[in-house]
Amino acid sequence: MPDALLPPLQIAEVQRSVTTELDRIAPVIDDLGRRFAEAGHELALVGGPVRDAMLGRHHNDLDFTTSARPEQTERLLKGWADAIWDMGRAFGTIGCRKGEWQVEITTYRSEAYDPSSRKPDVDFGDTLGGDLGRRDFTVNAMAVRLPGREIEDPYGGVVDLAHRVLRTPGRPEDSFSDDPLRMMRAARFAAQLGFSVDPAVVEAMRAMAGRIEIISAERVRDELVKLVCAPYPRLGLTLLVETGLAEIVLPELPALALERDEHHRHKDVYQHTLTVLEQAIDLEDRLPGGGPDFVSRFAALMHDVGKPRTRRFLDDGTVTFHHHDVVGAKLTRKRMKALRFSNEEIDAVSELVELHLRFHGYGSGEWTDSAVRRYVRDAGDQLERLHILTRADSTTRNRKKAERLQRTYDDLEARIERLSEQEELASIRPDLDGNQIMEILGIGAGREVGEAYKFLLEQRMDHGPQSEEAATAALLAWWAERPQK
Template identity: 85%
Template sequence: MPDASFQTLSIVEVQRAVETELDRIAPVIDDLGRVFNDAGHELALVGGPVRDAMLGRRHNDLDFATSAHPDDTERLLQAWGDATWDMGRDFGTIGCRKGDWIVEVTTYRSEVYDVASRKPDVDFGDSLAGDLGRRDFTVNAMAVMVPGRVVEDPFGGVVDLAHRVLRTPGRPEDSFSDDPLRMMRAARFAAQLGFTVDPAVVAAMTAMADRIEIISAERVRDELVKLVCAPHPRLGLSLLVETGLAQRVLPELPALALERDEHHRHKDVYEHTLTVLEQAIDLEPRLGGEPDFVSRFAALMHDVGKPRTRTFVDDGTVTFHHHDVVGAKITRKRMKALKFSNDETAAVSKLVELHLRFHGYGNGEWTDSAVRRYVRDAGDQLERLHVLTRADCTTRNQRKADRLRRTYDGLEERIARLREQEELDSIRPDLDGNQIMEILEIGPGREVGLAYQHLLEVRMDDGPMSEEQARQALLAWWAGRVPSS
């Protein structure tokens, strides 16, 4: 749930916050406002920067709307800024950098989706009011005209922001019909800002959930990443599940709400998963402190194999055998459908597949060989695996939780000790391919790979060896493979 920082604000507090932020960014907004005004064009600070100014949040990326068309905007920005770019020209947007500031200026516009289209038709508008009316939520439909700093709030965004509620400027059905991705943005803003969502908006999201299917996988993916990396992803994810949107963009999540048997012989997997996600977030300082999508998404997906593997045993217990392996396959398939990169997909699915590995070693009776294999299999995801494994403990039994924590502390200590003694993060055989061929008097081929793999297993079991020890191990293996003449 939102913390104390998400309390309701007074209108006076909102006004004071925006005045303070506008004073801070005055060198940019006032100067640029005069440039456009002198050229006969309107310019207004819009959207997220206005909302965040009212929340007392600072950033150096500023969005503006203007009556000027892109060619005029580009000409004015080229004369004013240090560098410009026009990658958003098709949508009326020209970008600019001036010092440490990043500015994007977009021509007043209106965009409407065709019922069967994945892309908006963009038409330039002729008024700020019309531009604001096409925006997603009232808290994003506010503007500050510059250089005069006149606040334009035709849809009551200031009041909604003060009460931390998300509403659409017009009927939510119309807004979501124009751009169905706004339904996911509602969930994302709930997670980012800690806002509640107006009941009419929730009702429209529920009724129109299937409309999200016309949106490209890439745009859905980008919103999902922003939601998962938000301060309170549970709020947004719960809204996606509640409205049926999750069933269409991430069906593995609502599937975790397994029907409970009458004797409650297994925990609520859906609630457990959200708790694991929150605990993984609490452990992110181990990864550098910034929101880590791979770690968070692995926490969200770690048990997605359970619905397919749940079995009721005769003795009254419930099992989920191999849900880690099944879950990794499901994760790869979903991330591929959402057009995630190969690297992200591999990292998340590896974590899902390995999340039970720690529990396969009982109460911590880890041999050096087991530690080496744990590190090797985790590879560059070891630190994230530490986070996921620790976060996966949601038991209310404090004694059990303490025991698991101490056991994992012991494993990390073992890894640290072995790292001091060995090159644990890059374990390789004590002989390379050339040495293997020289000793066995063979050329390149399958046998070299088999020999290399055998020496790697020996290295895992016995630790580092001298070259002579490795040579004897290789010859013994080779003798056992080649029958004597």
């Protein structure tokens, strides 16, 4: 059950959690705190690590803020850190590794967006209070001063955290004007933490949604990935749709909220999609690495995006969505390209969307072995994810129908396993290779070898493994009957 549905945390519980976590990370925070203090600089643990410490969540990525400038921070880390990097120097950040801990130390700063710019202007600040005031949400605007461990909470973050609510330190309109990506982060944190979002924040998101267009596609993509991979993505996605942000960053999602006809002849595709996503998440333990798995989750989210384009009402009152799998795959590919996803991710998700209806041709098990082989071949290395998506796509409330679909897919998987043991389905190849084809037919490399290879692959699909003699005979027969060009 999402944390948003649980009772508020007790302040005493929050205080106990943060004390326990600070003791755990003491080897880093106490030592660093002394180093900076002795050099005349302020240092504080800040942001997510403080919030998560109060929630009793442990991790080894630690963020600090300091009065020291980047070059001073770098000098103080030399001789202490195991490794140092400065890719974020332009933004005031120096990173390092110390044993099992990853550390980032950023100079106090303030940043704001020019209305027409995609990148923030960064100015270094002089006070911890000023630095906290420029942060996105009150639960991230808390700090622990070091080495004394005094908690700084000028905007009531502890209370908001206890009540599981996201609120901005100042006016949300000012915060989102400074950095419009914070609107996406509101949805992402809701999904990650299970928190509700303050009504004033929601209203500002709704009024300022268009500002997200100045943010680069890459930054929007990264927030979307974090949201989709969060424990409660439905919370974040619903917020994006309700505020109008999804109309800009992922318009295919709100488009699923099709107008229901007066006879309710088709299910609510939008709610169905969110349910499929949650059911796919429940099946992630089938994957070798478990979850969260972005590809399978995003495929679940996009699997029906072709329906709005393909919906047709027939004279008998039924509704059809013919070819929505193919149309959906094209829309998915286009959206993911716009969001600058990698070609590998685009191919994987689009293939799953295109294949998600294939199982429904299985009926009650009528497929031949040849059809099963083709199912495995077409799924390729996405087979396990296709199993997840297909199973998750059953949201019927009819228990008997759901159980029948489950048994039928169990049967298909069992057949795939049996054939895989016999034939190594995952790496199906013809019974003759290219060199053998050229030798048997007496031809050189070229288009005809490819045609012969394709013929033999179809033979392999239709009839399973054959001996070299049988494959040779079939190849020669095909070659003799082949139209001369």
